[in-house]
Amino acid sequence: MNRKGILIVVSGFSGAGKGTVMKGLLGKYDNYALSISATTRAPREGEQHGREYFFLSREEFEKMIAKDELIEYAKYVENYYGTPKAYVEEQLNAGKDVILEIEIQGALKVKEKFPETLLLFVTPPDAKTLRERLIGRGTETPEVIDMRMKRAAEEAEGMEQYDYLMINDDLDTCIEEMHRIIQGEHRKSFRNVPFIERIREELKEV
Amino acid sequence: MNRKGILIVVSGFSGAGKGTVMKGLLGKYDNYALSISATTRAPREGEQHGREYFFLSREEFEKMIAKDELIEYAKYVENYYGTPKAYVEEQLNAGKDVILEIEIQGALKVKEKFPETLLLFVTPPDAKTLRERLIGRGTETPEVIDMRMKRAAEEAEGMEQYDYLMINDDLDTCIEEMHRIIQGEHRKSFRNVPFIERIREELKEV
Numbered sequence: 001m002n003r004k005g006i007l008i009v010v011s012g013f014s015g016a017g018k019g020t021v022m023k024g025l026l027g028k029y030d031n032y033a034l035s036i037s038a039t040t041r042a043p044r045e046g047e048q049h050g051r052e053y054f055f056l057s058r059e060e061f062e063k064m065i066a067k068d069e070l071i072e073y074a075k076y077v078e079n080y081y082g083t084p085k086a087y088v089e090e091q092l093n094a095g096k097d098v099i100l101e102i103e104i105q106g107a108l109k110v111k112e113k114f115p116e117t118l119l120l121f122v123t124p125p126d127a128k129t130l131r132e133r134l135i136g137r138g139t140e141t142p143e144v145i146d147m148r149m150k151r152a153a154e155e156a157e158g159m160e161q162y163d164y165l166m167i168n169d170d171l172d173t174c175i176e177e178m179h180r181i182i183q184g185e186h187r188k189s190f191r192n193v194p195f196i197e198r199i200r201e202e203l204k205e206v
Numbered sequence: 207m208n209r210k211g212i213l214i215v216v217s218g219f220s221g222a223g224k225g226t227v228m229k230g231l232l233g234k235y236d237n238y239a240l241s242i243s244a245t246t247r248a249p250r251e252g253e254q255h256g257r258e259y260f261f262l263s264r265e266e267f268e269k270m271i272a273k274d275e276l277i278e279y280a281k282y283v284e285n286y287y288g289t290p291k292a293y294v295e296e297q298l299n300a301g302k303d304v305i306l307e308i309e310i311q312g313a314l315k316v317k318e319k320f321p322e323t324l325l326l327f328v329t330p331p332d333a334k335t336l337r338e339r340l341i342g343r344g345t346e347t348p349e350v351i352d353m354r355m356k357r358a359a360e361e362a363e364g365m366e367q368y369d370y371l372m373i374n375d376d377l378d379t380c381i382e383e384m385h386r387i388i389q390g391e392h393r394k395s396f397r398n399v400p401f402i403e404r405i406r407e408e409l410k411e412v
Contacts, residue, residue: 127408202333
């Protein structure tokens with residue numbers, strides 16, 4: 001069967017609990033690798049090069065663009081953000097399922113370039129829960145919460161472009177469902193062309 | 207989330223253990239219903255109307271064709287075989303995932319008519335295992351075994367038209383994988399349009 005890793009993009013509303021789900025998934029199962037993004041923005045306190053991000057100079061980043069060494073990249077507020085190809089490919093070839101945590105525009109670019117990418121969208125069961133979670137953080141002003149809710153309404157426009165919706169109601173259930181869906185994907189026919197070709201050859205010979 | 211049932215077609219090589227997998231799946235989980243085919247062939251010893259098949263007269267069957275009451279049908283050796291629509295729809299509406307056990311031509315007809323159908327193909331890990339299982343039955347002559355192997359080679363031509371390959375190496379693993387894949391399918395975005403529409407509306411209001 002297919003043991004090459006699957007490229008997975010996880011997106012979701014801010015406050016949907018995406019980060020916690022990812023942390024739970026990677027803590028529970030060892031067949032996943034989280035892609036590390038590159039950026040030209042300055043590291044914040046406590047951030048480490050090669051852990052949160054690869055912190056690059058603008059020149060280094062533009063060299064990577066020129067050499068097609070990024071799966072996708074975008075520019076926000078004068079800074080570049082992108083996904084270096086080398087690490088992802090290395091992990092995929094080692095059989096790891098590699099997760100990119102990026103927003104919808106990036107997700108669709110990756111899918112276009114690599115059509116076998118699996119797109120997962122993490123969502124709370126309803127908008128009320130999303131607002132409650134944002135309030136529950138206790139770190140955001142009401143204005144920021146309203147802005148995030150407005151942003152969620154925009155992001156919701158792209159939901160059906162994702163393959164699966166992961167409803168994060170109960171955390172453990174969501175982690176387990178995500179794991180099962182990804183593992184089930186390994187059984188997709190289009191991911192098992194070598195198996196099909198082998199058994200066809202065998203059946204011709206007998 | 208989506209709780210309407212999913213229509214599932216299961217096909218596979220004769221000798222792949224499809225029947226045993228189905229029996230195991232239905233015995234272990236109660237959210238599945240097996241579709242019962244209709245046929246004009248005479249019942250064999252021990253076969254019951256409404257259990258193995260609905261045994262119909264040619265006239266009754268042709269009336270069902272005329273009234274579009276069959277999901278698919280075919281004629282083999284002067285007899286009709288088909289899938290009555292009413293039972294399947296009733297079970298789907300009750301939230302059951304309904305399994306049709308039919309061969310590839312029928313499978314593709316169903317998919318064409320109902321694009322949301324999930325197509326699963328049960329296969330042994332290799333051709334050698336298939337032959338051993340056919341021999342192991344102890345009921346088939348070498349000629350029949352050769353014929354079935356030849357038929358398997360033909361059927362293998364359509365394998366990639368199925369959504370998933372279910373490798374039946376270990377029976378319990380295969381049953382569990384099939385269950386997880388079907389349950390994962392309930393999370394597909396296109397099966398959850400009402401959820402997406404609802405959360406979009408909610409997000410507009412807040």
